[in-house]
Amino acid sequence: MKVFLDLKWFFIQEKKSYLMGIIILLFVAFLQLIPPKIVGIVVDSIKNNNFTLNQLMIWMLILAGTALSMYGLRFVWRIMIFGSATKLSRLLRNRLYQHFTKMAPSFYQKRRVGDLMAHATNDLQAIQQTAGSGVLTLVDSLATGGFVIIAMAFTISWKLTLIALIPMPFMALLTNYYGTLLHKRFHKAQEAFSSLNDKTQESVSGIKVIKTFGQEQEDIEAFEEQSKVVVDKNVAVAKVDSLFDPTISIIVGISFFLSVVFGSRLVVNGELTIGELISFTTYLGLLIWPMLAFGWLFNIVERGRASYDRVSALLSEDIEIKDREDALEVSPSGTIEFRLNSFSYPNEEENRLEDIHFKVEKGSTIGIVGKTGAGKTTILRLLLREFEGYKGEIVFGEHSIKDYKLTKLRESIGYVPQDHFLFSSTIFENIAFTNPFIERSRVEEAAKLAQIHDDIKDFTYGYETIVGERGVSLSGGQKQRISIARALLMDPEVLLLDDSLSAVDAKTEEAILSSLRENRSGKTTIITAHRLSAIQHADLILVFDGGRIVERGTHSELMSYKGKYREMYIRQQLEELVEHGGEEEWKKFQQ
Known part of the structure; x- marks a missing residue:
């Protein structure tokens, strides 16, 4: 019953609803004692030949009133208890x-999406059932069982009551043992469901890749294997679950046997009347539900306990990036300065960045280039405070970025990541994500700046086109430009483009860069890129290699150094010229 103690905070919060529900439950349990007593009285009256029509009408009215009262009260306690469980x-x-x-992000590197979804669905459903059906079963079984036993002992025969209850300790021992087994097995079943959920989500998201590589059959077989594991784990739960009812039925059967045998002797000896014995066996029949409910209670509670442990473990995970107590409630603006001595990702020993010192003047454009893994994206993610734990400082305006409220810091930054995520809604809603009620003209203006407006007009439904999950119906270049339009609509103090022009052609790239230069006057832009044409116009270009800045300067300055930047530039020019003009064009370029 530990889960009820764990949920004590919620029961206190909803104490009015639960108290009212429990009081009504107790009253209903008391009302259930009336019909068996009336049956016994009527039987004895008939046996003694003193039963009249007037008595029959009175008892019928009492039974009808009792039934109607129980009907209405049961409706009310369901609202009180089950309604509160839904709130939980x-x-x-x-x-x-x-x-x-x-x-x-480190949290999502450790956790799978399907597992997180399972916590928010199956586990919460089990917890809700504990706070609803669990509370009902606990109170109802104890109240009904307690009232019935009291009625049997004090209004009929305490001797026969003790005899009838002899098998009960065995039931308590067995159900407790079953409950322990159920907790362990249900925990494993939930874990298996999480894995299946994750497999399903991953396969559906990656269906294009699966089909492209012809791995449908292999994926189906992997799914079937995972599904079999889920079935096996749940069958193991069901095997324990199936033990409750037979065990309780046997116990109840023994109680009935003992009651009839010894009750008959008491009738023969004159200690009980026939009517009282009938009332006693009827009361004993009412005990079947509390006994079955008690077994069901163990089932519900152990499921809820396993699920609550899983959810609590998730909620107890520390939030790595937090606001300071005195964090500034202003949006940062001004110069950005990186003063980083070193940085490594969580659970990694090797430094990803070392000796990173540079300044980004307000209104300037900074280009960052380097091969994959050089540290370009890491710089942007540190500025967004996705990671901390670095040695050094990042200053934005007059303060460290850690001094600002996270929401205020990120309100000042428009970010277009490498992985262009679009929501499964309309193009308009994707661009207007940060301001759903913005005027359509402003959305179209942002789309024009990102050079995607004409593409959108060619779609059958224009800006109302549904892009599908993660933008599945769009090309890579279209997704990139919609993501750029979404960031531009914010009109941010700082715009971060993380290799965000890689999927567009050279002409479109130049048009986008030209729009940025014209429309972001006085605003800061930081661009990371593999294709150097995207950052040639930058006020400052940083060349990263192995997590360090190995060169810095303008395009013309870096070309004069004859270092890595010039080598990259010449290589890309060679690739482009060979692709379009061949060897003759390359010779002209060299001249």
Whole structure:
């Protein structure tokens, strides 16, 4: 029953609803004692030949009133208890979602999406059932069982009651043992479901890749194998679950046997009347539900406990990136300065960045180039405070970026990542993501700056075109430009383009860069790129290699150094010229 103690905070929060529900439950349990007693009285009256029509009408009215009262009261306690349990599910779901939004990328590197979804669905459903059906079963089984036993002992025969309860300790021992087994097996079943959920999500998201490589059959077989594991784990749970009802039925059967045998002797001895024995066996029949409910309670509670442990473990994971207590409630503006001595990703010993010192003047354009893994994206992610733990400081305006509220810092930055994520909604809604109620003209203006407006007009439904999950219906270049339009619509103080022009042709790239120069006067832009044509116009170009800045300067300055930048530039020019003009064009270029 530990899960009820774990949920104590919620029961206190909803104490009015739960108290009212429990009081009504107790009253219903008391009302259930009336019909068996009336049956016994009627039987004895008939046996003694003193039963009248007037008595029959009175008892019928009492039974009808009892039935109607129980009907109405059961409706009310369901609203009180099950309604509160639904609130718990909503509350925990909101907590989980808020927790997910605050977690750093390292959290999602360790956790799978399918597993997180399983926590927010199956586990919360089990917890909700504990706070609803679990509370009902606990109170109802104890109240009904307690009232029935009291009625049997004090209004009929305490001797027969003790005899009937002899098998009960055995039931308590067995159900406790089953509950322990159920907890262990249900925990494993939930883990297996999480894995299956993750497999399904991953396969659906990567269906294009699976089909392209002809791996449909292999993927189906892997899914079937994972599904079999889920079935096996749940069958193991069901095997324990199936032990409750037979065990309780045997115990109840023994109680009935003992009651009839010894009750008959008491009737023969004159210690009980026939009517009282009938009332006693009827009361004993009412005990079947509390006994079955008690077994069901163990089932619900152990499932809820396993799920609550899983959800609690998730919520207890530390939020790595937090606001300071005195964090500034202003949006940063001005010069950005990196003073980094070193940085390594969590759980990695090797430094990804070393000796990174440079300044980004307000309104300037900075280009960062280097081969894959050189540290270009890492710089941008540190500026966004996706990671911390670096030695050094990043200053934005007059303060360290850690001094600002996270929301204020990120409000000042428009970020277009390498992985262009689009939501499965319309193009308009994707561009207007940060301001859903913005005027259509401003959305179209941003789309024009990103050179995607004409493409959108050619779609059948224009800006109302549904892009599909993750923008599946669009090309890579179209997704890039919609992502750029989304960032430009913010009109941010700082625009970060993380290799965001790689999927567009040279002409479109030049048009986008030209639009940025014309429309972002006085605003800072930082561009990382593999294709040097994207950053040639930059006020400062940084060349990264192995997590270090190996060269810096303007395009013309770097070309005069005859270092890595010039080597990269010549190589890219060679590739482009050979592709378009061949050897003759390359000779002209060399001249």
